[in-house]
Amino acid sequence: MRSGDGGVPVKIILAGSSHWHAGMHLDAARSCDAEIIGVWDESPDKAQAFASAHGLKAISTFDGVLKGGADLVVLMGHPSAVPARARQLIEADMPLMLEKPATSQTARLAELADLARRQNLFISVPLPNRFGPVFTALSDLKSADRAGPLAHAHFRLVNGPPERYAADGVAWVVDPDVGGGGALRNLGIHGVDAALSMAQGKLRLISSSIGNRIHTSPVEDHALLVLEDEAGALFTVEAGYTYASLKPGGDFEWRVVTSNATLIDRGDSALCATLDDGVSVALAPEPTATRYRLCMRDTLDKLARGEAPTISLNDYVAAMSLIDDAYGKAGR
Incomplete structure (x- = not known):
């Protein structure tokens, strides 16, 4: 899978590597010939372990995700933390794939959807069936x-x-x-x-x-x-x-x-x-x-x-x- 600028591979950051679907998203990205430019997690040790296991670069802070230059961020994690992280990415105009469960509260999810609509931002949700x-x-x-x-x-x-x-x-x-x-x-x-x-x-x-x-x-x-x-x-x-x-x-x-x-x-x-x-x-x-x-x-x-x-x-x-x-x- 290539971006539209001269055949350059799409750049993806996996944010939330301790999620049980992180390995599936890594496999999916690689199957599309995308470039995984970084891995982040709320636990730096878990991000480093995932990165080391798969030959990737660990990102130490979420600010590094925001400024990492990705074409797409796959956001995963604990529902207590994901909404705030998603809001930061939306406000930074970062295209997202938002893994579930993003939150247990539908109203908070609706707020994110409204913000994304106002920003005209691309957000996909992986419901692969x-x-x-x-x-x-x-x-x-x-x-x-x-x-x-x-x-x-x-x-x-x-x-x-x-x-x-x-x-x-x-x-x-x-x-x-x-x-x-x-x-x-x-x-x-x-x-x-x-x-x-x-x-x-x-x-x-x-x-x-x-x-x-x-x-x-x-x-x-x-x-x-x-x-x-x-x-x-x-x-x-x-x-x-x-x-x-x-x-x-x-x-x-x-x-x-x-x-x-x-x-x-x-x-x-x-x-x-x-x-x-x-x-x-x-x-x-x-x-x-x-x-x-x-x-x-x-x-x-x-x-x-x-x-x-x-x-x-x-x-x-x-x-x-x-x-x-x-x-x-x-x-x-």
């Missing part, structure tokens, strides 16, 4: 006028138990006062964002079941939302910490059904069946971990062309707001 094979195949069907009206869709993302975050050094993820919720806020936001992106008109929250089915964590380990759009399409979003493994991955399925097509993405496999020709074909799968590459490529493409990001801060606010409503409906 929007770049999976189901969305690509559905877009192709729509372009060929073969999709038909959407009937229903199910987005399931169930990972291992809550203690895996402690093992990753980010135990705060399951602290409700910090993360603002559990499996729904952390994992379910991918499905909620997917539903919002596909819905015709406003999404209505029909039911919200949120609870602790297995674990005694202070946050929910399972959630199931049922939603309907103005055209009558039904959406279900399922998220959980109930998969029986601490290893990466879990129970993942994105399923979309239209009047002419059924599309299913299970991470390691995907398919598309179409009624008009009676054909069912395997789609090229995309592992969930490497979808960050697709998200980064799209972000850099849009940034280079001066276009709005595919997934914006406003999309993030909309998903957070719907999740707020789901918690309220479930009495949590």
Whole structure:
């Protein structure tokens, strides 16, 4: 991936290297031939350790991020610190990729979105399942006028138990006062964002079941939302910490059904069946971990062309707001 000035590689700073997705963003940036010009973290020791492990330069202060000359800053970190850091970058007119959870408070996120709008600043949000094979195949069907009206869709993302975050050094993820919720806020936001992106008109929250089915964590380990759009399409979003493994991955399925097509993405496999020709074909799968590459490529493409990001801060606010409503409906 090259910038528009003579083929120079895009310069990226990774800010918040202790975030558990930092390695994925590094891999994504390198897959796009971007140049990582620095790594920063609230803990200088962690920034130095990450930099040393990957042959990168550590940045000792956040002022170094602001003045580092990056084309894009990937901002990650603790929700108590990220909003203030994001505000500094926005006020400095620094294009951003803002990793979640940026804050547990939707109102603070909305304030950042309003500031970015006034600054006319590019901010993308990495919700990479929007770049999976189901969305690509559905877009192709729509372009060929073969999709038909959407009937229903199910987005399931169930990972291992809550203690895996402690093992990753980010135990705060399951602290409700910090993360603002559990499996729904952390994992379910991918499905909620997917539903919002596909819905015709406003999404209505029909039911919200949120609870602790297995674990005694202070946050929910399972959630199931049922939603309907103005055209009558039904959406279900399922998220959980109930998969029986601490290893990466879990129970993942994105399923979309239209009047002419059924599309299913299970991470390691995907398919598309179409009624008009009676054909069912395997789609090229995309592992969930490497979808960050697709998200980064799209972000850099849009940034280079001066276009709005595919997934914006406003999309993030909309998903957070719907999740707020789901918690309220479930009495949590």
